[in-house]
Amino acid sequence: MSSDLETGPPPAVGRRLGYLLKHAQQQLAELAEPLYGPLGVTGRQLALLALFGDGPARSQQDGAARLGIDRTTMVALVDELEAKDLVRREVAPGDRRKRLVRLTDEGERVRQAGEEATREAEALLLAPLGDGAEQLRTALHRVVRGVVRGE
Structure with a gap:
């Protein structure tokens, strides 16, 4: 996983949505790519x-x-x-x-x-959220759909 999250950014940066989304995506890629490798x-x-x-x-x-x-x-x-x-x-x-x-x-x-590999990587990433994982997914979907539709 990304080592910069272990030491953490300054609070003014670490609470920014862009920073959090970027690093969550990077972590997901780090989990998923090894699972995709055998598939070529x-x-x-x-x-x-x-x-x-x-x-x-x-x-x-x-x-x-x-x-x-x-x-x-x-x-x-x-x-x-x-x-x-x-x-x-x-x-x-x-x-x-x-x-x-x-x-x-x-x-x-x-x-x-x-x-299946994607589901596995996502489950690993979202495991710390427990029951909140589906809420996060739903909320992000609403945000993305709203932006795409201009709502």
């Missing part, structure tokens, strides 16, 4: 597998918009997944310019294993 993917790649494995096939452009990343970055990320045989691109019916992304059987297996 990163957390970012697993996020894409979750996105493209959720429901009907969607286009790269739609995926980029939903995750808030630019289309060029999305193409590069899908290229990485395709090179690992975790996704395949298909021409969209009715629009030859549009590419739909579908998980391969191996991509689905890695997605499922990655979801």
Whole structure:
């Protein structure tokens, strides 16, 4: 885990939400990445597998918009997944310019294993909160949804 939290920042910094969120995310990554390693993917790649494995096939452009990343970055990320045989691109019916992304059987297996690894890492991170873990998750979801919707 991050050693700077052991000594702690000055109170004026340590109580700032940005600082706390950043360090919580860093700790989550430190817990999760070793679990993702045996799957041969990163957390970012697993996020894409979750996105493209959720429901009907969607286009790269739609995926980029939903995750808030630019289309060029999305193409590069899908290229990485395709090179690992975790996704395949298909021409969209009715629009030859549009590419739909579908998980391969191996991509689905890695997605499922990655979801379990993510749950494990999140449980480790949130263990100190006990019953408050779900409250934190709900509160953060409300904050994020409110920002995205402009509420």
